[in-house]
Amino acid sequence: MRRFTLIAVPYFWLLVLFLVPFIIVFKISLSDTALAIPPYTPTLDLNSGWEGIKGFFADLDWENFTFLTTDDLYWKAYLSSLQIAAISTLFTLLIGYPIAYAMAQSADEWRPTLMMLIILPFWTSFLIRVYSWMGILSNEGFLNQFLMWTGLISEPLVILNTNTAVYIGIVYTYLPFMILPIYAALEKLDASLLEAAEDLGCSRLTAFWLVTIPLSKQGIIAGCFLVFIPALGEFVIPSLLGGSKTLMIGKVLWEEFFSNRDWPVASAVAVILLLILIIPIVLFQRNEQKQREAEGQ
Amino acid sequence: MRRFTWFNATSLTLGFVFLYLPMVILVIYSFNASKLVTVWAGFSTKWYGTLFQNEAFLDAAWVTIKVAVVSSTFAAVLGTMAAYVLVRGGRFMGRTLFSGMIYAPLVMPEVITGLSLLLLFIGIGFDRGMMTIILAHTTFSMCYVSVVVSSRLVSFDRSLEEAALDLGCSPFEAFRLVTLPVIAPAVISGWLLAFTLSLDDLVIASFTSGPSATTLPIKIYSAVRLGVSPEINALSTMMISIVTVGVISASLISKRAAVRQQREERAAERIDD
Known part of the structure; x- marks a missing residue:
């Protein structure tokens, strides 16, 4: 009972x-x-x-679904969400990998501190972290002030309310999700394998390419999915940092619901978004499963 | 192979500058005397003053804290139960569906979760307000709690529970006296995670709140949509400081506990010898 x-x-x-x-x-x-x-x-x-x-x-x-295919706003929004999520995932990987690598190479007594410094932003409000970029990227913001002070540019760059700002926002807020799984994979890496590769005549770069990268593959895949999946349905970042031209499906759904008050279309948008998400989610689960099996051996 | 290289040092430095500089700028400019947020006009704490006189913000903060405390407590209880069922429950009807429902909310876009809960509340004629936000937050954070607690349960030696049962404990007593003390740290970190998730949530709260209840993220969002505001900088600074102090002290406490446990284990080994 x-x-x-x-x-x-x-x-x-x-x-x-x-x-x-x-x-x-x-x-x-x-x-x-x-x-x-x-x-x-x-x-x-x-x-x-x-x-x-x-x-x-x-x-x-199925009228609402037919409607979604006829009005090109929707499929453009799906495509552009996929594109924005994919490109920002790539940038997050390029920025996150060296950080995770350096953490895994650092002295043992430093690691808990470095780890905490990576996790700390995660506990800070997401909304505030996105907001903090509004003051940096605006026309008279710090980035433009700094660049004009150095003399690199004479006219302020328009970054806020463009897709570039959305990329920066996604990379910034999801960076810890990329770093942590890669770090976990790199930390377990057996250093003697690298020594063996170098003894056998590999340069350090070749050893990195042939040994380190393949052995941290699981971490890279996990990190990419952990960034890509939530970025796809993101609402706060495109709404605060993006402009009127930034099309992301999370924002479209929100506007369809709150501004147009068209509940059936908003629901259809949600159903399609779920269907799109199933593919990366299943792939992610399979990767996790593989990792668990590999650890079990 | 621990090697200090300039490459590693540079990527760590740049990485942490990237992660922390925006927040540092935010904190510095919350003490700016000027209303123009990008022009420095001297040190002032006046935005903190106006913030504390802003009734709407104070009300929203109070609602947010109440929602977070209640929902994370429910989530801790339900999430622990769910973790126990998943790890120790054995086979039962619909187990696959159950574990699916535990993991799905973790990857679900917030807009979809929010929309679906709103349509449910409207469908059954439930008035939206604080109660609906609490229900919504409990639902998604119990899944996070359950993941945190079940990873602890998996690594916990089951024979200890069995020993308690053999020695005459009821299953509930065995849970309370043996399992719970061991998984307590995981339950507490699950509770903290649920608490921060609830404090932080804008999207789901926007869908499920009614005119009677506005949370702080909803207030902040509607204020910053129009641009940067010094009052929000002050509010953000306070929230950042609370989190920083909380996380650092929590990690110091757990570090001290780990050191003490290590010392006790070593002492126990010496007695064994």
């Missing part, structure tokens, strides 16, 4: 507050927009019995 309660309580909680809401989203994505409260039709009318249920299902259709 106790075992039953132990399982049932969290199970029931997640069913009601996680799974059922998704079914509702899916249902509303098949409904039509209406000028009513709630602003969609049909609503399930159980009072009229079986006829009501049949009528309810008859009124559901």
Whole structure:
């Protein structure tokens, strides 16, 4: 009996507050927009019995999904989210790898401190970290002031409210997610393998390329997914740092819901976003699984 | 092969400058006397003064703290239960679905979680306010708690629990007297994680809050959409300092605990010899 309660309580909680809401989203994505409260039709009318249920299902259709394919705003937004997420993941990797590498090479007594310095920003408010870049990237911001002071430029660069600012924001906020798994992989790396490679005539660079990189592959893959997956549905960064031309699907969904109050279309946007996310999520899970098996041996 | 190289030193330095400089600038400019946020006009603490007179911010801060305390406590209890079920529960109907529902919220875009919960609350006619934010936050943070706690449970020797059961403990007593003390640090860090996630959340709170309850991130977001403001700089500085002090003291405490445990283990080994 106790075992039953132990399982049932969290199970029931997640069913009601996680799974059922998704079914509702899916249902509303098949409904039509209406000028009513709630602003969609049909609503399930159980009072009229079986006829009501049949009528309810008859009124559901894929119209919103067809609409998403006809209006090019949506597929452009999906494509541009994928592009922004992919490019910023690449930059995060290029910046994060040397940091993780240097951490793994540092003296043992320094590592806990370095680790804490990487994790500390993660505990700081995400919103504040994104906001902090607004003052740096604006036209009269610190970056422009600094560049004009050095004489590199004479006119301020327009960075805030462009895609460049979004890239910077994503790289900045998700950098710890890239560093930590790579560091974890590099830390376990057996240094004698590198010595062996060098003894066998590899230069340090070749040894790095042929030994270190392949052995930290799992960490690189995990880090890339940990950045790419949340970046794809990101809302705060494109909304604060991006401009009116920045198209990201999280922002489109938000505006569809709060500004246009078109709940069925917003739900359809959410369903498609989920479908797109399933691929990287499954790949990520498989990578984690492989890693666990490798460690188990 | 621990080698000091200029390359490593440079990438660490540049990396940490990149991570910390924006926040340092924010903190410095919160003491700026000028309302123009990028022009330095002398040291002043006046923005902290105006912040503390701003009723709307204080109300929102109070709501945020209440939501965070309640939701992270619920999340710690539910998340620990879920972790226990996942690691020790054995087989039961719908186990795959259950573990799927634990891991899915971790990768779910916030806009989707927020939207789906809002549609649920409207569908069942639940008035939106503090209660709905608490329910929403509990749901996603219990999954984080469960991941943290289950990684501790996996590494915990099950025979200790079995010994307690053999010695006449009820399963609940065995949990309370043997398992709970061992996983307590994980539960506490899970609680802290849930607490910060809740303090930080803008998107899900925006979807699930009603006119009666506004949280601090919602207030900050609507203020900064229009541009940088010195009051928000002051508020951010306070939040950054609280987190910094919290994280550093927590890590010092856990370091001291680790040292003490090591010393005790060494002493125990000496007795064994």
